[in-house]
Amino acid sequence: MVARRTGIRAALVALTVGMAALVPAAASAAPWRADVRHPHHPRPWVPPWHPGPLSPQAGAPGLGDPFFPLAGNGGYDVGNYSLKLDYEPSTGVLAGAAVITARATQDLSRFDLDLRGFTLANVRVDGRPAVFTRDGQELVITPARPIRARTAFVVSLSYAGVPEVVTDPDGSIEGWVPTVDGAFVVGEPQGSPSWFPANDNPRDKATYDVAITVPLGLTAMSNGVLAGTWSRGGRTTWAWRESSPMATYLATATLGRFTLTRSRVAGVPSYVAVDPSQEAASAPVLAKLPAMVDYFSSVFGRYPFDAVGAIVDDAPEVGYALESQTKPNFDRAPGEFTLAHEIAHQWYGNSVTLTVWPDIWLNEGFAAYSEWLWGEHTGQFTAQEVFDDLYAEPADSGLWSPPPAGLTDPAQLFSGSVYDRGAMTLHALRVTVGDPVFFRILKRWYAQNRDGNVTTAGFIALAERESRQDLDAFFAAWLTTPGKPASW
Numbered sequence: 001m002v003a004r005r006t007g008i009r010a011a012l013v014a015l016t017v018g019m020a021a022l023v024p025a026a027a028s029a030a031p032w033r034a035d036v037r038h039p040h041h042p043r044p045w046v047p048p049w050h051p052g053p054l055s056p057q058a059g060a061p062g063l064g065d066p067f068f069p070l071a072g073n074g075g076y077d078v079g080n081y082s083l084k085l086d087y088e089p090s091t092g093v094l095a096g097a098a099v100i101t102a103r104a105t106q107d108l109s110r111f112d113l114d115l116r117g118f119t120l121a122n123v124r125v126d127g128r129p130a131v132f133t134r135d136g137q138e139l140v141i142t143p144a145r146p147i148r149a150r151t152a153f154v155v156s157l158s159y160a161g162v163p164e165v166v167t168d169p170d171g172s173i174e175g176w177v178p179t180v181d182g183a184f185v186v187g188e189p190q191g192s193p194s195w196f197p198a199n200d201n202p203r204d205k206a207t208y209d210v211a212i213t214v215p216l217g218l219t220a221m222s223n224g225v226l227a228g229t230w231s232r233g234g235r236t237t238w239a240w241r242e243s244s245p246m247a248t249y250l251a252t253a254t255l256g257r258f259t260l261t262r263s264r265v266a267g268v269p270s271y272v273a274v275d276p277s278q279e280a281a282s283a284p285v286l287a288k289l290p291a292m293v294d295y296f297s298s299v300f301g302r303y304p305f306d307a308v309g310a311i312v313d314d315a316p317e318v319g320y321a322l323e324s325q326t327k328p329n330f331d332r333a334p335g336e337f338t339l340a341h342e343i344a345h346q347w348y349g350n351s352v353t354l355t356v357w358p359d360i361w362l363n364e365g366f367a368a369y370s371e372w373l374w375g376e377h378t379g380q381f382t383a384q385e386v387f388d389d390l391y392a393e394p395a396d397s398g399l400w401s402p403p404p405a406g407l408t409d410p411a412q413l414f415s416g417s418v419y420d421r422g423a424m425t426l427h428a429l430r431v432t433v434g435d436p437v438f439f440r441i442l443k444r445w446y447a448q449n450r451d452g453n454v455t456t457a458g459f460i461a462l463a464e465r466e467s468r469q470d471l472d473a474f475f476a477a478w479l480t481t482p483g484k485p486a487s488w
Ligand SMILES: [Zn+2]
Pocket: 323, 341, 345, 363, 364, 367
């Protein structure tokens, strides 16, 4: 923020001047400097790999997200999840084997994973049996030996049970949701630990290898590219590999009776799985998927991942679609703008991911505005028309509340205002800075933060840099001030 940055710089100058004034003699005399620079006795050489003493501590049970403080864990970063899952729809039992490759960020005496339910067995760290305890969704693992900071380690465990469906603060359901022929698997914001042990925080992205074994005749989908399928003893295994960093909440394993269509879109493999009951209704919309990927690539930058696709299930009790990485999940045949929304999330949300959940407008405002852009691109309406329609809403309309970046409760995460007023914020920015600057901001936001995590402050700073305008008041009015923004 231009004004605030100037303020900080001025404060730093004042601080430096003040300190110099307090210690003028020391600053000018500096009698010790010569000794420091040319020590009489060189310090003994220490091999750079000398391990030093270990001071192992417990990794934090959470990463302190304002809405989900216990989601995620401290002390390590996951590099890869390798999951072997076996699901039997007739009993609802999921059996899993997880191998998690991670790197310690501190000396660790113990650490947590997030996992809900299941009976566990064979918990090991680097191949050695480890002690574990359960406390809610915290799986606390104490390895046989402490783990040194900055070293890689491997956690492996087996688990089995009927996955619990997670009910969110806003009353919606997520996680491993059974359907008549399989399961609809979605994880935003906290459903993933209901089907695999995870460091369940969007900051810890990792690659995934997910192999799902299901009864012959069913199709099991996951993120990324299909590495192979094989059948044995009346069961088929579907092995998927997501090689781009992915937040846990974007992992999927939706399975059931599907027609799987493979093709190539934007130079990468496309996998579109459709429940037979939804085929007729979804075909005309899914036919637009390649054009959407091409259009958003031209506006935002190159498509982020090495696969595209969609999963259209028959799971109306879920009541929403989710942008699972490379394969958004739809609980029914999607409308055109729902598909555009979830495809646009592949850039904003999946590749460029929020750091904390209260910044959800960075996902949803961008995806909602992408719907407007798609409508404009296809000549159906202009973004200005949508904006004007919404802006005509009275001041007491729910459209304005809560302000998109002013959420105070996790139940507000998917409020209409996060989407509509979030998208209006971007359109108002476009009008304020002009099309060339606005679309450059969109492109740079993606290019500079690809595979990373972002904050609202970071977006404001970028918009101010690119536009050379002080936009503090503008963003305060649109993002954090309650009520209808009067002007901008
Ligand atoms: Zn969305």
